[in-house]
Amino acid sequence: MESDKQSTERQATILLVDDESINLSVFGQFLAPYYQILVATNGQRALQLAGGAPKPDLILLDVMMPDMDGYEVIGQLKADPKTGDIPVIFVTALTSDLEEERGLSLGAVDYLYKPCHLSILLARIKTQLELKHARDWLKNQNTYLEAEVQRRHQENQSVHLQLLQSEKLAAIGQLAAGIAHEINNPIGFVNSNLNTLNGYLRDVFCVVDAYNAALAEKNFSEEALQNLRTLKQTKQLDYLRGDIPELIAESMEGLSRVRDIIQDLKDFAHADKNDWELADLHKGLDSTLNIINNELKYHCTVHKQYGEMPEIYCLPSQLNQVFMNLLINAAHAIDTKGDIHISTGCTEPNVWVEIRDNGKGIAPENLPRLFEPFFTTKPVGKGTGLGLSVSQNIVRKHGGKIEVSSQLGQGSRFRVWLPIRPPESASAE
Ligand SMILES: Nc1ncnc2c1ncn2[C@@H]1O[C@H](COP(=O)(O)OP(=O)(O)OP(=O)(O)O)[C@@H](O)[C@H]1O
Ligand SMILES: [Mg+2]
Known part of the structure; x- marks a missing residue:
């Protein structure tokens, strides 16, 4: 077991940086049985080795060196994303709290004084390598989880699209x-x-x-x-x-x-066109009513109260789909016999279309969930719960909104508000 541990620890690479070769050789000889050792006698060479391969897992850095001291080296290491995550232990002859504080504030993970007990050095290195190993593991895990979330999101979207289809x-x-x-x-x-x-x-x-x-x-x-x-x-x-x-x-x-x-x-399919154009919503409502006549005629009486309304700039066939969803929902809410009122009007700069029924109504706790995709109170196979969510997307695309009010046992009212001229961003889509 012990030899196993040693062999995995051997994989770790340690960069020793010291301008005094005697220190390098003492540390190097002591650590060589446990780790792969790289050595640098100045700051410039240390930066070179830190950025190269094999990438060091830990750096033992001397503070006092000519040309570039340890503080400058650590500053440059931390500034570079390639080397910023390598833990650095300062090893110095300077015994000063202030110096130690400075070193730690620059990002060093530990601070040792020369001469130090080699066994203490080894213990500190082991601790830092274990910590690094745990950090790396977490980082990998995080990357993996992020990719997994992304993948599942895409998967959900494709299931959602398949269901829509x-x-x-x-x-x-x-x-x-x-x-x-x-x-x-x-x-x-x-x-x-x-x-x-x-x-x-x-x-x-x-x-x-x-x-x-x-x-x-x-x-x-x-x-x-x-x-x-x-x-x-x-x-x-x-x-x-x-x-x-x-x-x-x-x-x-x-x-x-x-x-x-x-x-x-x-007309309903608008001859396969899906373009923004000026359209008369009353015409759309009438052709939609004719299309779904079969769903309505046996148990619903449709009352039309069309008001004055200008033509609006819209995607007519998509709005027909909204009217169809609202009308079919109204028809489904009516059990035996009932009425559906379709009224329209204009309050500049918007027009509205209201579909009201005297069916079974909506429970107050369900009202906030109506537009959630897949929310349905209908039995399996009867409703997918997508009608209102699809309708809301279409209406939002037009820069409009859908208002709902309902009384359980009395009926429901859905009012679609649409701007006569949709915002630029909408019609440019
Ligand atoms: N006019 C209405 N009266 C009563 N409940 C309604 C009415 N319109 C919608 N609902 C409620 O809102 C739920 C969601 O409606 P939505 O149109 O999104 O889905 P659905 O009608 O259940 O299924 P789908 O439209 O996909 O066939 C319905 O299951 C129903 O409970
Ligand atoms: Mg529906």
């Missing part, structure tokens, strides 16, 4: 299902109308064929005429005359609903 995908999936349903309805009845029209057309042609056959006969008998009348009645030609235009009008109406939904979708 999957939340986005889930929301898109949900929306797509709703939109498919909205489109399916009109397509369904246009399809059924076309089938009916197909049957009607067959009947009409059947009557037309009978007329053509009768016209081709040379002698048009009373009986043939009667047959034609009966056929016309059987095929309900008069009824068809009224029903066919209705079916066509209904089908055209259905197709125009599909066209509107697609237009709203395009």
Whole structure:
């Protein structure tokens, strides 16, 4: 064990600095079995060796030397980041408290007087090397921990981004299902109308064929005429005359609903644009409402109280996402049947959009946590808790804010404030 310790201690390198070679040789010979020894007979050489390789683990420094004394040497060692951390023990013949104080204040870790007991010298060196070893270990540990914190931070960010992405995908999936349903309805009845029209057309042609056959006969008998009348009645030609235009009008109406939904979708996504531009928030609210109609229509009655509002400079599709999150939250807060009020207004230099519901409300202890990423009171798989945090980021990007007030059991009110002209820094992003 002892020999192990000695062999590790041997790894340490000690720089002896003294202008008297006799001192160097006494110290050097005594310490050589324990440490790797470097020697310098003046300050300049000492600085050179301290900055080179192998880097000394400790320096034994004489104070009184010609040209450059020990105080100057330690001053330069401490000023250089490469050598500043090497512990220095002053070894001097000057027995003065003042000198010792000066040496320690310059950064020396210990102060020894010549002549000194070599065993005391060895003990002091060992202590200082152990301390240095502990300091180095802490420093390494610190560097490692800092790197680890950085790595985990990056890891968290990428998990956060992945979650955002999957939340986005889930929301898109949900929306797509709703939109498919909205489109399916009109397509369904246009399809059924076309089938009916197909049957009607067959009947009409059947009557037309009978007329053509009768016209081709040379002698048009009373009986043939009667047959034609009966056929016309059987095929309900008069009824068809009224029903066919209705079916066509209904089908055209259905197709125009599909066209509107697609237009709203395009408006919502703003034709893939993500640029700052002047936009009418009422239009954004309307197309968002149409998109999520399927989520709302069965249990929520939407009331619109749009006020006067100028166009604002914004990222319209991102604001639509905010409105969608607030509206869907409001709809989720309503259990059976309820109302959602959307009101807007302008108080220069800002505009506001308010979404109010009479749903279940928010518990006071949850209010401060609403905008935290991943905060949700919804069951697993229902909410990711990102809607409000994403919305707040978007609104902040516009230089605006979201205000909330709520009464448990009564409902909630979310008001989005946005500047008509966002601060330069925002729109320059
Ligand atoms: N209008 C509201 N009424 C009642 N509670 C609300 C309302 N809006 C938000 N909350 C509460 O705030 C929580 C966080 O909302 P947020 O939109 O951030 O996430 P989420 O709706 O739970 O999930 P996600 O939006 O990601 O699907 C909700 O779980 C809910 O408890
Ligand atoms: Mg939500």
